Amino acid sequence: MSETPSTPTVPAGPEPGPISRWLNKQGFEHQLLDPDHLGVEVIGVESMFLQVIVAALKADGFDYLQCQGGYDEGPGQQLVCFYHLVAMAEMVAKMGVGDSSSEAAKVREVRLKVFLSREDTPSLPSIYGLFRGADWQERETFDMFGINFEGHPHPKRLLMPEDWKGWPLRKDYVQPDFYEMQDAY
Incomplete structure (x- = not known):
């Protein structure tokens, strides 16, 4: 009995979600990434388009920056x-209607990711002008990972001393053997 060889199936990429489809209609280039474990749509954007895309999403109802942060994928x-954005006003309005159906209670949220090279000095535009809550969050990301936020009004360390060398949450960070604190008294 001869069987025809089966063609290997190529796993399909993630299906575009409603926010990705909306961004496509608006003409914004982006990369579709797998949703997170809770089903939140995750979208990759280029650093040069970050402010424009965040402004467009804010105009579309994403009025709350829930979280901004960074991480290191590994040495090299x-x-x-x-950036995790939530349509908070929509959620509050739905709560006032009293519709407790699961579809009505679903919060519109999206996570944007910007991938940066660790070479030289990674930088991207600050979204402080759009979301004031980005102030300390961007400063912490700078302090721990060395990512500069162009246009940020307070671009200085938040957690580490001003003269600290390096970026402690990078996976290639080498902790100094000794650090002398200035006498605070």
Whole structure:
């Protein structure tokens, strides 16, 4: 009995979600990434388009920056800066209607990711002008990963001393053997 060889199936990429489809209609280039473990749509954007895309999403109802942060994919790999946006006013309005159906209670949220090279000085535009809550979050990301936020009004360390060398949450960071604190008294 001869069987025809089966063609290997190529796993399909993630299906575009509603926010990705909306961004496509608006003409914004982006990279579709797998949703997170809770089903939140995750979208990759280029650093040069970050402010424009965040402004467009804010105009579309994403009025709350829930979280901004960064992480290191590993030595020799990329640094990632992420932004989690939520349509908070829509959620509050739905709560006032009293519709408790699961579809009505679903919050519109999206996570944007910007992938940066660790070479030289990674930088991207600050979104402080759009979301004031980005102030300390961007400063912490700078302090721990060395990602500069162009246009940030207070671009200085938040957690580490001003004269600290290096970026402690990078996976290739080497902790100094000794650090002398200035006498605070």
